[in-house]
Amino acid sequence: MKNKHGTILLENIIFIIFNLVFLAILIFFVVSKMSTAAVLEEQYAKQIALIIDSAKPGMEIHLNMENAINKAEDENFETNKIFSVEENIVTIRLREKGGYSYSFFNDVEVSKPYLDTINNKEYVFFINEKNE
Numbered sequence: 001m002k003n004k005h006g007t008i009l010l011e012n013i014i015f016i017i018f019n020l021v022f023l024a025i026l027i028f029f030v031v032s033k034m035s036t037a038a039v040l041e042e043q044y045a046k047q048i049a050l051i052i053d054s055a056k057p058g059m060e061i062h063l064n065m066e067n068a069i070n071k072a073e074d075e076n077f078e079t080n081k082i083f084s085v086e087e088n089i090v091t092i093r094l095r096e097k098g099g100y101s102y103s104f105f106n107d108v109e110v111s112k113p114y115l116d117t118i119n120n121k122e123y124v125f126f127i128n129e130k131n132e
Contacts, residue, residue, distance in 0.1 A: 037071050037072075037075055037095045037098060038100070040068055040092075040094055041068075041092045041093065041094050041098065041099060041100035042100045044065065044068050044092045044100075045090050045091065045100045045101060045102040048063065048083070048092070048102075049090045049103065050104075051063075052085075052090065052108070052110060052127065054106075055106065055108065055127040056108075056127065057108055057127055057128055057129040058127065059126070059127040060124065060126050060127075061124070061125055061126070062116070062122050062123075063083075063122060063124075063125075064121060064122055065082065065083065065122065065123050066121040068082055068083075068092065069082065069120070069121055071094045072093075072095070075094055075095040076096075077093065077094060077095050077096060079115060079120075080114075081093060082094060082123070083113045084112075084113065085110040085112070085113060085125070088103050088104050088105070088106075089103045089104075090102050090103070090104060107130050108127050108128065108129065109127075109128045109129065109130045109131065110126070110127060111126040111127075111128065112125070113125040
């Protein structure tokens with residue numbers, strides 16, 4: 001009888017250890033992915049699309065994209081190619097293989113975004129009425 005009780009306890013301890021190891025690996029994975037380029041691409045694309053959706057024709061928009069520019073520099077990606085708008089789709093790319101696109105619904109025309117020469121961490125673009 002004593003051996004049977006000992007094996008149940010040992011099985012429980014092994015089960016708990018495996019669960020702790022699995023949890024530690026899961027937490028490490030989540031924390032390591034929090035500041036990756038993919039997360040920043042998605043975050044910026046969605047935020048810019050929301051800004052454009054709420055913009056009115058004639059507006060000039062300045063975006064501080066310092067985090068994105070720093071991440072692109074870390075990935076050896078050209079900073080003047082980070083942000084683009086085609087038709088109603090915002091695309092953010094911070095690395096060579098990747099990027100995230102998100103669409104906006106506002107019926108406006110967005111000028112080609114450019115990196116500000118005075119403040120190199122800022123993108124500027126204009127909202128104009130759509131030419132039909």
